[in-house]
Every structure is written in C-alpha cells, then in structure tokens.
Amino acid sequence: MARVVLEVRDVTKRFGGLVAVREMVFDVNHNEVLGIIGPNGSGKSTMINMISGTFPPSSGSIRLNGQEIAGKPAHRIARQGVARTFQLVRLLPELSVVENVIAGAAFGHRKRWGAEAESFARTLLERVGLGRQINMPVSSLTYINTKRVELARALACEPEVLLLDEWLAGLNPTELETGIDLIKSLRDEGRTIILVEHVMDAIRSLCDRCVVMSSGAKIAEGTPTEVLADEEVIRAYLGADEDA
Amino acid sequence: MSMRDLRNLFLAALALGLVALLPLYDTGYILSIATTMAMFTVLATSWALFSGPTHYISLATAAFFGLGTFVTGLGFQTLPMWVLPIIAAGLGAVLAALVGLVTLRLSGVYFVIFTLGLAELVRQVVTWVQNRTGQRGMYVLTSITERDIYWQLIGMAALVFLVGWLIARSRLGFALRIIGNDETVAKHSGIDTAAAKVLLFMISGAVAAVVGAMMAPRYIYIEPSTAFAPILSFQVVIMALLGGTGRLWGPLAGVIPFTLLWEFISRNAPNQTLLLLGIAFLVIVYVLPGGFVGLYERLRHRFGSGGH
Numbered sequence: 364m365a366r367v368v369l370e371v372r373d374v375t376k377r378f379g380g381l382v383a384v385r386e387m388v389f390d391v392n393h394n395e396v397l398g399i400i401g402p403n404g405s406g407k408s409t410m411i412n413m414i415s416g417t418f419p420p421s422s423g424s425i426r427l428n429g430q431e432i433a434g435k436p437a438h439r440i441a442r443q444g445v446a447r448t449f450q451l452v453r454l455l456p457e458l459s460v461v462e463n464v465i466a467g468a469a470f471g472h473r474k475r476w477g478a479e480a481e482s483f484a485r486t487l488l489e490r491v492g493l494g495r496q497i498n499m500p501v502s503s504l505t506y507i508n509t510k511r512v513e514l515a516r517a518l519a520c521e522p523e524v525l526l527l528d529e530w531l532a533g534l535n536p537t538e539l540e541t542g543i544d545l546i547k548s549l550r551d552e553g554r555t556i557i558l559v560e561h562v563m564d565a566i567r568s569l570c571d572r573c574v575v576m577s578s579g580a581k582i583a584e585g586t587p588t589e590v591l592a593d594e595e596v597i598r599a600y601l602g603a604d605e606d607a
Numbered sequence: 608m609s610m611r612d613l614r615n616l617f618l619a620a621l622a623l624g625l626v627a628l629l630p631l632y633d634t635g636y637i638l639s640i641a642t643t644m645a646m647f648t649v650l651a652t653s654w655a656l657f658s659g660p661t662h663y664i665s666l667a668t669a670a671f672f673g674l675g676t677f678v679t680g681l682g683f684q685t686l687p688m689w690v691l692p693i694i695a696a697g698l699g700a701v702l703a704a705l706v707g708l709v710t711l712r713l714s715g716v717y718f719v720i721f722t723l724g725l726a727e728l729v730r731q732v733v734t735w736v737q738n739r740t741g742q743r744g745m746y747v748l749t750s751i752t753e754r755d756i757y758w759q760l761i762g763m764a765a766l767v768f769l770v771g772w773l774i775a776r777s778r779l780g781f782a783l784r785i786i787g788n789d790e791t792v793a794k795h796s797g798i799d800t801a802a803a804k805v806l807l808f809m810i811s812g813a814v815a816a817v818v819g820a821m822m823a824p825r826y827i828y829i830e831p832s833t834a835f836a837p838i839l840s841f842q843v844v845i846m847a848l849l850g851g852t853g854r855l856w857g858p859l860a861g862v863i864p865f866t867l868l869w870e871f872i873s874r875n876a877p878n879q880t881l882l883l884l885g886i887a888f889l890v891i892v893y894v895l896p897g898g899f900v901g902l903y904e905r906l907r908h909r910f911g912s913g914g915h
Contacts, residue, residue: 415796436794436799437794437795438794438795438797438798438799441794446795447795449791453789453791455784455785455786455788457784457788458784460786465781466781466792466793469781469782470778470798511767516792516796519795
C-alpha cells in the first residue's frame with residue numbers, strides 16, 4: 364500500500380449561500396501526481412485554497428501526514444510542508460530572481476538561510492531550466508520563466524505536497540511541451556504533486572489519478588483514461604442533450 | 608561579516624563620533640537645530656524600519672512620542688532619569704503591539720487613517736483624564752541641558768542604526784521585504800506576517816516613545832495638544848520619504864535638508880510651514896518617488912555601476 368500523504372474528508376466550503384465545494388473526499392499518495400480537473404467554476408481552485416490555507420473549509424477535515432491542517436493559517440500549513448504556485452503568477456518584483464527562490468526556502472518546511480539557501484536556490488533555478496536569466500531583473504523575465512521562478516520558490520522548502528494551480532495555463536505549444544517534461548521530471552524525483560489543470564494533454568501524460576469536480580462535488584475518480592471516458596464527466600464538460 | 612561591512616561600520620561610528628563633538632563647539636543656535644535634526648533622524652529612521660519594507664504608512668509617531676513625553680512629565684520628580692526612557696520604551700512597545708494586533712490586518716489607506724486617528728484618540732484620552740483630575744499641562748523642570756539631550760539622541764541614533772543594520776541582514780528583515788512585495792506569497796512561504804509586522808511596529812513605537820521621553824525636558828511645559836501634535840507624524844513621514852526608505856541612511860538624507868528648510872521658513876514666514884510640508888509631499892510624489900535614495904540609485908545606474 365502506498366503511504367497516504369494528504370487525506371481530504373468531507374470538505375465543504377460555503378460562501379454565504381453558495382456551496383463552492385461539497386463534501387469532497389480524496390487521498391493523495393506519496394510520490395503520486397493527482398490531477399483535480401473539471402469545468403470552470405467547479406471548485407478546483409477553492410479546494411486548492413483550502414489545502415494551502417488561503418481560507419478555512421466550512422466543515423470537514425484535511426490531514427497532512429496524519430496531522431489536521433484544515434483551518435490553520437497559511438504560514439503554518441506552509442511550514443508543515445504544503446507549497447503552492449498561483450493561478451496568476453505571483454513573483455516578488457523588488458527582489459532578485461535568486462531572492463525570490465530564497466523566499467521559499469527561508470521560512471518554510473525545511474528552512475535554509477545564508478550561503479546555503481543561496482546555493483540551494485541557484486541549484487533549483489537550474490533544475491527548473493533557468494540558466495543565464497538568473498541574474499535578470501524579475502520584470503524582464505518571459506512568461507514561462509516567471510512560472511519557472513515560481514515553481515522553484517515552491518520547491519525551495521522541499522514540500523511534502525506541491526500544489527500547482529494551472530501552472531501550464533497560458534503557455535504556447537512549444538513551452539507547453541517543455542513545461543510538461545519539467546513536471547514529469549519532478550514526479551520522477553519522487554515528489555507528491557496536486558495538479559489543477561485544464562490542458563488535457565498534460566492531464567493524460569502527467570497524472571497518475573484524477574479527481575473530477577463539477578459544481579463543487581466529486582463526480583469521478585480514477586486514472587485519466589478512465590475518468591475522461593466517464594459519461595458523467597463528458598456531460599459535465601460538454602453538456603448533454605437532455606439538459607438542453 | 609565582510610570587509611565592506613566592517614568598513615561601513617567603522618565609517619558610521621566615526622561619523623557619529625564626530626557629530627557627538629558638536630556641543631563642544633556651540634551650545635546655542637546650532638546645537639538647537641542639531642538637536643532637532645537628531646530627534647528627527649531617530650524618529651524617521653525607526654519609522655522607516657517598519658514602513659520602508661512593508662509599505663505601511665504609519666501616522667502614529669505622535670502618539671508614541673507624546674506617550675514618552677508624558678512618562679517623563681509624570682515621573683521625573685519621583686524616578687531616576689535613566690529609568691524614564693526604559694519605561695517609555697516598554698509602554699510604547701505595548702501600545703504598538705495593541706494597535707498592531709488590531710490594525711495590521713487593515714491594508715493601505717485604512718491603516719493610515721487608523722494610525723492618524725490613534726494619535727488623536729490618545730491625546731483626547733489624556734486631555735480627558737487631565738480635565739477630570741483638574742490638571743492642565745505639566746512643567747518639566749530639570750537640570751538637563753540641551754547638550755545632554757543631544758548626546759542622548761545621538762546615542763539613540765547609533766542604536767537605531769545598529770538595530771536597522773542587524774534587521775536588514777536577518778531573516779526578519781527579509782520577511783518584511785517579502786511582505787512588502789506580496790503578502791499572499793509571504794504567508795504561503797511560511798511567514799507569520801502578523802507577527803513580523805507587529806514586532807517591527809513595536810520597535811518603531813518604542814523608539815518614538817523613548818525620543819519623546821528624552822525630549823520632554825527641552826519643552827519645559829508639556830500639554831496634550833503639543834505633545835501629541837499630529838504635525839510631528841507628518842513631518843517624520845515626509846522626511847523619511849524625501850530621503851528614501853530603500854537604504855538605512857535614506858531618512859537621514861531627508862532629515863537634514865528638510866529640517867534646515869523648515870527652520871528657515873518658520874523663522875521668516877512662520878505661517879507657511881504647512882505649505883512647505885505640502886510642497887515637499889508633491890515633490891516626493893512627482894519628482895522623487897524613491898526619495899534621494901532612489902535618485903542616487905538611478906544616477907549610479909546611469910553612470911555605470913560605480914564602486915559597489
């Protein structure tokens with residue numbers, strides 16, 4: 364049996380009268396890439412935000428390595444080993460590229476500081492494919508390179524679980540291929556990743572398992588091939604005749 | 608610690624030592640201006656320790672400063688003089704912690720308005736207490752001369768520069784820069800943003816209260832409307848921003864010209880000092896967005912990187 368790293372149990376999120384996520388249940392195993400997919404507005408980002416502590420769930424439990432993290436402030440959850448990237452890339456504009464990555468290393472799960480943090484940051488930047496651009500100001504990086512810096516920052520605390528919120532969105536076809544290869548190589552390193560994604564190619568080639576959400580609830584779970592063939596999933600994405 | 612750090616430390620100590628010799632040369636008008644400068648240097652530098660990296664503009668300096676003057680005013684007859692700044696520091700830190708815990712969740716303009724209101728609130732409370740007890744102002748008659756105050760302030764300046772230098776090299780300083788850039792990223796990187804901000808706010812509040820405690824003997828007569836004068840908060844902000852908060856020496860670069868100008872205008876056209884404040888603000892916004900520090904960095908950038 365694979366070790367369960369993250370356990371999500373009956374997690375519900377209400378915003379006033381709107382139920383954004385309804386009684387979600389799923390596990391993430393060690394060294395697994397779990398995809399959370401679903402149409403726009405199905406609650407994927409809300410789910411990610413609850414795991415990373417942006418806001419607390421209204422009810423339910425989220426456990427990281429057996430410890431409850433639901434409702435804890437984001438910085439505590441980060442220190443326990445959850446790192447994330449953001450749907451709209453968030454870099455620190457007044458800091459250098461290397462400092463942006465040190466920001467992830469200095470306060471998080473595995474803390475590094477000083478010369479050690481700096482050399483670790485440089486290693487990670489090379490790891491995600493940034494070479495000469497390391498010394499450029501953040502503002503002059505290309506789009507994919509800003510995503511690389513953000514990824515390196517998330518990796519810098521050596522997280523137990525890495526949350527990638529539409530990390531591949533907005534890339535052109537060539538960049539997309541590079542991006543998929545990069546994430547694939549992270550999986551091969553043995554990392555545990557939750558991927559919120561729209562790009563079908565990425566889901567097929569990256570995810571070990573997928574959870575499909577629609578209107579806040581889980582409608583399917585299984586390998587990408589299974590869930591993408593599921594009738595309810597197809598209906599959720601494309602709509603169905605009888606609904607019309 | 609690198610050679611460059613040692614050199615900077617040595618130069619700073621030398622400069623402070625030279626500045627401290629001033630009272631041997633003059634104890635009149637020049638010393639009086641220098642004391643004012645020293646006061647604003649400490650206030651603006653400690654203000655920038657918090658507001659520089661976080662971009663939270665605090666207008667609460669007058670609240671802490673006034674608190675400090677009242678500590679001296681109430682305690683100078685019964686307690687040894689050296690205890691008063693310590694009490695002031697403690698009270699300033701406590702007040703800052705209380706305010707910080709309540710307000711640092713507020714962002715941008717809400718925080719600014721709240722801190723401005725705080726100084727006013729403290730002033731009103733003190734006035735109310737005084738009215739109830741039938742007091743008016745207080746006379747602070749001591750044997751402390753302007754020279755003593757000046758030396759105390761120079762000592763405080765040295766301390767604030769040292770603390771600022773240490774913070775800038777620490778993880779706390781780095782955390783504050785991250786918070787100033789993007790608070791969401793800071794939180795998700797494992798930074799307890801509330802704790803970091805409150806801590807720095809406490810340091811800056813404590814320093815302002817100590818300065819108030821040290822300055823009280825200079826005023827001789829203190830009452831709430833002068834001790835908590837909101838203009839002080841604005842002066843500190845303008846001077847710090849004029850100099851620039853990007854470097855530790857930035858506020859100092861704003862304090863010196865601004866104090867001289869202020870002195871000149873209040874002697875020759877006492878009613879126009881507010882105008883100066885307004886114009887200085889416009890200049891900062893339109894001409895010197897990063898203050899003199901920003902200008903210096905731009906020039907250095909333009910004419911080659913120069914000596915690092």
